[in-house]
Amino acid sequence: MRFMLLFSRQGKLRLQKWYVPLGDQEKRRLGRELVQTILGRKAKMCSFLEWRDLKVVYKRYASLYFCCAIEEQDNELITLEVIHRYVELLDKYFGSVCELDIIFNFEKAYFILDEFLLGGEAQETSKKSVLKAIEQADQLQENIDFQMRLFPAPS
């Protein structure tokens, strides 16, 4: 996978994960144009499109578009499954996830994504394992937070 974008129906970016090295300007431009292209598509259209020289797979869940740009040899259908798996993870984590959850807890959305995909490929195919790992990482974080509150670092 080259990159993944999450954006709302108004075109506001909620999450962007880039696995290819591009400059900031370039990323913004690419993102904007792709978002416009996808938003311009009608409801029942195909989930796959060829855009520039990329293969793009996207799916809409409620008010959020999940969009991935994949390599030439990648399987489009399995990418749809990857997207679906990510949504399921978010759903399990936040409990009936909605767009607001992702807006206000964007860093957690990233952490979950990073526990599921690594370097653009799926690292764990078991939903249970991913959720467990995140839980434990969160626990670790909480402990440290707790410690820091009790024993603030010397200023």
Added chain:
Amino acid sequence: MSPSVRLQEMIRVIRSARTQGEERGVIQRECAAIRAQFRQADNGGRSHNLAKLLYVHMLGYPAHFGQMECVRLIASPRYNEKRVGYLGAMMLLDENQDASLLITNSIKNDLAHSSQYVQSLALCTLACMGSAEMCRDLAPEIDRLLRASSSYIKKKATLCAVHIVRKVPELGELFTPAARALLAEKNHGVLHGAVILITELCERNAQTLVQFREAVPELVHIMRGLVTSGYSPEHTVAGISDPFLQVRVLRLLRILGRNNDTASDAMNDLLAQVATNTDSSKTAGSAVLYETVLTVMDIKSESGLRVLAVNILGRFLLNNDRNIRYISMTSLQKIVSTDHNAVQRHRGTIVDCLKDQDASVKRRALELSLALVSAINIRSMMKELLLFLSTCPPELKSHAASGIFNAAERYSPSQRWHIDTILHVLITAGADVRDETVPNLIQLITNASQLHCYTVHKLYRALVADISQQPLVQVACWCIGEYGDSLLQQGECEETEPIQVTEDDILDALETVLQSHMSSPATRGFALTATMKLSTRITENVDRIRSIVSIYGSCMDVELQQRAVEYNALFKKYDHMRAAVLEKMPVMDRSSMGQTNGESGGGGVQELEPTKPKQPEMVVAPQPASQVCDLLDLLGDPDEPSLLGGPLGPGGAPLGPAGLMPGSAGGDLLYLLGGLELTPTPTPATAPAAVTVYDKSGVVLKLSCERPLDASQTITLTATNTSDHDISSLTLQAAVPKNVQLQMKAPSGDSLPARSSAVVTQTVLLNNPNKVSLKMRVRLSYTSQGSPFQDTVQIDSFPTPGL
């Protein structure tokens, strides 16, 4: 300065901003606060501040001042700070930033950290944005972790290795041994990563590929386990056991089985099993089947398996889900060249997909339809394609038009059909066709001489209807200029409804084109020249033409002005040449279309050297092409290209001289068949043995050969006049059988006074590589006593020198 707020508060505040300006204000304040906080010492809120900055960055605002903070946070001993620091690094730093190098050391340390979650952060970041240099530095660490005990770390290390191999392929050798060992893992995550790593290694290194072919049985075993038993319930998606892993294994098998019989044999049964047992009612199953089909078609599989695969694609094609149809067409595209007949069976469904609403599906259907066009189905396919062209989205129009042209060129059942098709395309999608369409179409039209009347009628009608499509207007103008007389004659054209067209109508149409703002400068040039040509074809309105032409003598467009001035000159000073200059064009051969001045004729066997060429429209045509046709028809059979090159079909079909014959505006007739050199070569005074080949009305023609009858020889034709009258404008034309090449040099002169010993000689070079029996037919034309004479003689045997 307002006190800095927690992350979620800030988000709320930003979202409640009602205008873009308000939002910018809030963000500027926040950024200032964050910057200040960064400068301060550690106060426990660093991770929050960076998180705020990352949010602001996602909204599209600059956040580069946070880069160093990321570096600092990554180096922090606290997990929460590291977590946000690494996240920031992945968002703000990429390998092009200098700051990214600074985190290499931190990553290295964290890779050896006692907590696996810290290790995980480092691995994730390295795999996401690691530069080549960082990869080289840290590769040994990764290799070590590949053999670590925890599968949690192993799976991440494996994917990190994948990233390293993609960035620095040479490091692949480092990971190969570990990768091999990883195939024995039971953990799905690790296995999945291992398969990806092996795929990358094999794709980049041929030796590694050979090495891993031995792993095919192991991979087959893994797949079989996934397909048959419920290998692991927690990995099942819609009844399919770990589709992600299955897809990756199938892809690896594809790479290993390509071009290799043994490997392909080993996986045949497995593939058959997967293909038949996988339930494709949900996407997961379809994904696996899709990958299976791709693998089957790419390796050396048995024919039964291939048939199975194509059938699966056929089933997909009928699926209700648009995605599946799209996928199916993508796959069919890949195999249409190798398994053409199998794909042809599904042509009907594919053509139906042309009417689908979705642009992606339409595109695929178009590609596939163009690939499936053949001589048998050309008529029905073209109907569908033309229908598609009229309704297709603009981004596909140009591609569709050129595809249609190619198909028409290769398989058109008749010339009329071909011309009709091209006209149809020009009318529907004229703006999107390529530039060379216009000359190609013109060439096609000139070749179809029996259809001139039909074509010009059709074009006239199209022109009158709509002058906005430039290519169409250009072709129409050209044809009207050339064949305007057919347009005026009624009743001659059986193939279409005759309409009453007067000279005024035609001139009206051309003038409309000239004056319209929609016409491009090139189009107006066409129209002007066409108007001028009509001056020789029509009888009544020549004055009108004169006035049109003189108006444009002061046109702003330089090209038009020049043309108009030259045409004006033709009317005034050179009126006697006008007819000759504006005669009908000869049939053009495709290879000569794009020639520039001074190049010799292409396609034909013979070489021609044009002299003083002018713009194509001003080209002089020698005697009407039909006469030359007669000469050639007499020799050899007309099926194959004759000496002049170009197609020579039965029944008055195209003739092709190998090059355009431009002429000076003088009276010299040019030799259609002979080359014309600027300096006439001195012809030998007498040939060793001259044979009289023609003797009539006092004109004697002798022939002599200079060399023995072998592959190439020089022949001299000598003409003398023993009659009582002067002979002028003497020309000789020659034709030889196919496979023989002919080149005529310039004659020494063209007039023979009466009863004189003056001679006109002309040298002819023959090249007969195939040693066919040499024959030659010579036509003499001359003017005597004011009237033209013409005669032809056939020479069947050539004298050998010395006889």
